[in-house]
Amino acid sequence: MINKRRPTAVLIGLLAATVLTGPAPALADEETPAEPPKVELVLDVSGSMRARDIDGRSRISVAQQAFNEVVDALPEETQLGIRVLGATYRGKDKKQGCLDTQQIVPVGPVDRVQAKAAVATLRPTGFTPVGLALRSAAQDLGTGATARRIVLITDGEDTCAPPDPCEVARELAAQGTKLVVDTLGLAPDEKVRRQLLCIAGATGGTYTAAQSADELTGRIKQLVDRANETYTAAPTVVGGTAECANAPLLAPGVYSDREAFSEHRWYRVPVRPGQELRASVSVALDRPVNPDHGVLLRATAADGRELVRGVDAGSGRTDLVSAGLRWSATEEGATPTPGATPVPATTVCLVVSNSFAPRPGTRATPGMPVELTVDVVASSPAPAAPDLGRGWVLLALLTLAGLLTGLVAGLLTRWWVATWREN
Numbered sequence: 001m002i003n004k005r006r007p008t009a010v011l012i013g014l015l016a017a018t019v020l021t022g023p024a025p026a027l028a029d030e031e032t033p034a035e036p037p038k039v040e041l042v043l044d045v046s047g048s049m050r051a052r053d054i055d056g057r058s059r060i061s062v063a064q065q066a067f068n069e070v071v072d073a074l075p076e077e078t079q080l081g082i083r084v085l086g087a088t089y090r091g092k093d094k095k096q097g098c099l100d101t102q103q104i105v106p107v108g109p110v111d112r113v114q115a116k117a118a119v120a121t122l123r124p125t126g127f128t129p130v131g132l133a134l135r136s137a138a139q140d141l142g143t144g145a146t147a148r149r150i151v152l153i154t155d156g157e158d159t160c161a162p163p164d165p166c167e168v169a170r171e172l173a174a175q176g177t178k179l180v181v182d183t184l185g186l187a188p189d190e191k192v193r194r195q196l197l198c199i200a201g202a203t204g205g206t207y208t209a210a211q212s213a214d215e216l217t218g219r220i221k222q223l224v225d226r227a228n229e230t231y232t233a234a235p236t237v238v239g240g241t242a243e244c245a246n247a248p249l250l251a252p253g254v255y256s257d258r259e260a261f262s263e264h265r266w267y268r269v270p271v272r273p274g275q276e277l278r279a280s281v282s283v284a285l286d287r288p289v290n291p292d293h294g295v296l297l298r299a300t301a302a303d304g305r306e307l308v309r310g311v312d313a314g315s316g317r318t319d320l321v322s323a324g325l326r327w328s329a330t331e332e333g334a335t336p337t338p339g340a341t342p343v344p345a346t347t348v349c350l351v352v353s354n355s356f357a358p359r360p361g362t363r364a365t366p367g368m369p370v371e372l373t374v375d376v377v378a379s380s381p382a383p384a385a386p387d388l389g390r391g392w393v394l395l396a397l398l399t400l401a402g403l404l405t406g407l408v409a410g411l412l413t414r415w416w417v418a419t420w421r422e423n
Contacts, residue, residue, distance in 0.1 A: 035144050038079045038107055039227040040137045041067065041220070044154035046086030048187075049124040051155070055213050059155050059186050060124050066217040067119045071112050073221055075228050081107030081140050082115065085133040086126040097127035098160030107140050128156050131163035134199070138172050138179055147178040147235075149205075149227040151220060155186035157195050165195060169202035181205045182223050184216065194363075197287065201366045204256060206286040235371055240265030244302060244349035252375045257352075258367035259283065264353045269374055270345035271329045276379040280310070280324035281352050284369040288359040296353040297323040307348065321354075328379040350374075 049060040067082070074080055082105035089100040104118040134150065141148040158165045172179050182205040183196035193209065200207040206223075210216035235256035241247045247266040259265050271277045281297045297310040310325035329346055352372065358364055 035146055036077050036079050037146065037149075037227045038081075038141050038144075039149040039151065039224055040081040040083055040103075040107055040140055041070075042083045042085065042133050042137050042150055042152045043067070043119075043122070044086060044128060044130070044152075044156065044186075045084045045122050045124055046126055046128040046156060046159075047124050048128075048156045051187075054186065054211065054216075057213070058124075060122065062213045062216060063153055063186070064119050064122065065213060066220055068116050069217050070220045070224060071110060071115050071119075074110055074112075074224065078110075078224065078228050079108050080110045080115070080224070081105055081137075082119065083133060083137050083140060084122060085129050086124075087122055089126040091126075094127065094160070098129045098132065100126050101129055101133040101136055103136070103140055107142075127159050128154065129160040130154060130158040130195075130199075131161055131165040131168040134165055134168045134172070134181065135163065141179070143178075147180055147227075149223065150179065150181045151184065151223050152181060152196070152199065153184045153186065153210075153216070153220070154196070155189075155192070157189070157191050166198040166202065169199040173203045179203055183207045184219060185209045186216070197363060200286065204369055206284055206369070238267070238372075240267050240352065240370075242266065244268060244300070244351075247349065249347075250350075250372075250374050253373075255372045255374070257370040257372065259352060259354060259370045260367040261289075261356045261358055261364055262354065263367065264351055265370070267350045267352075267372065267374075269348050269350060269376065271327070271348050271376055272345040273329045274379055275376050276326060276328040277348055278324075278326050278375045278377065279350055280322060280373045282322040282371045283352075283354055283356075284371075285321065285356075286369055288362050290357040290359060293321070293354070293356045295321045295323045296351075296355075297325055298351040298353070299325055299327045300349045300351060302347050302349060 043063055045060065049063070050058055052058045054062045071080070081103060083101060083103045085101040086097070087100065087102065087104075089097045091097065105115045130152070134152065137150045138148075141150070169181055172181075181199055181203040183200045185192050185196050185207070188209065188211070193207070197207045199205070208215075208219050210219055235254045238248050238250065238255040238257055240257050240259070242264070244266045247268045249268045249270065255267075257265060269277055269279070277299065279297060279299070281295065283295050299307045299309070301307060308325050308327045310323040327348065350372070352370060354368065356368060
């Protein structure tokens with residue numbers, strides 16, 4: 001999913017320390033992948049793309065313009081592929097038409113001129129084999145250590161099932177291929193919307209309805225950029241619980257989960273004295289929600305005492321709400337003395353809460369995509385304020401300050417009274 005350049009290296013020392021606290025934490029992926037981010041755009045070129053209902057232009061011409069702008073703005077390190085469906089078969093034989101999907105640009109470093117030329121020749125033609133195109137796109141991207149992203153742009157429901165595109169998406173997610181499918185709908189059709197939501201939800205992706213050329217271009221660029229930003233930190237899937245006692249124990253890393261509307265999900269992180277917990281959470285707005293909403297991230301002690309809370313943080317994006325916090329274990333106890341017996345780690349409970357409410361007709365399941373980043377580092381206390389002392393020293397300082405204040409006030413009063421009488 002739900003923000004970002006994030007640390008993914010696991011601190012080995014923390015793992016040793018947690019022996020005293022119970023089971024070892026869940027581990028996020030440790031190694032930074034060497035391979036580049038990979039994304040494939042899958043474009044519907046079926047007959048319905050001739051419709052002229054987007055800014056007075058045909059759907060296919062709007063999509064072609066968007067593709068051109070995306071290719072021009074593509075980051076150098078991103079490998080891009082383009083696959084089409086319904087682009088070549090003009091006949092009426094459904095069996096043959098439902099096999100009509102081709103990769104017109106292979107996944108790899110992009111030749112911008114070649115890619116734009118391939119897209120420019122597309123003409124709306126045939127059927128809509130979305131399920132087959134998704135399965136083929138997953139094969140185009142292959143497997144590896146990083147997350148792959150498919151961006152599906154279509155204006156219609158699959159007309160060729162089986163394979164049903166929702167079932168294909170679930171099948172790909174079950175394979176653990178770290179594949180995310182984002183969907184863009186070009187037609188205000190409820191059946192299409194439900195199908196695209198299902199595809200995106202099965203793989204942790206997002207659904208967006210694009211009703212203008214600018215919306216389509218901006219959204220595709222955003223999704224391609226997101227693939228570039230997050231590919232080095234493919235989140236580890238984890239399931240938060242309804243209470244801290246049985247919540248999953250997390251090591252530093254990046255995790256993904258799903259959270260229902262207005263839900264609280266709990267996780268645990270061991271933090272030793274002298275260490276600082278840094279955590280952030282992002283929740284993706286992958287469906288229509290009411291405008292008044294927020295995300296809260298809290299750290300609590302095992303007995304329920306709140307230690308610190310993080311507030312909503314602006315990310316510059318309208319499809320994401322984030323919050324973050326910092327908490328140092330020294331706030332609960334003294335810094336350990338070098339050479340002393342190790343002090344057991346404090347188990348900190350992280351609570352992710354949201355105040356999202358669905359708009360009428362919005363599906364509540366699956367939950368909203370959540371991405372949680374956890375890190376534990378050496379504590380970095382804030383600069384100390386001037387120390388006025390403690391106990392009797394502080395009392396003496398306050399007494400002296402009171403006497404001096406009274407003396408000055410008395411002298412000023414006497415001077416004022418004397419001056420008033422003379423005048």
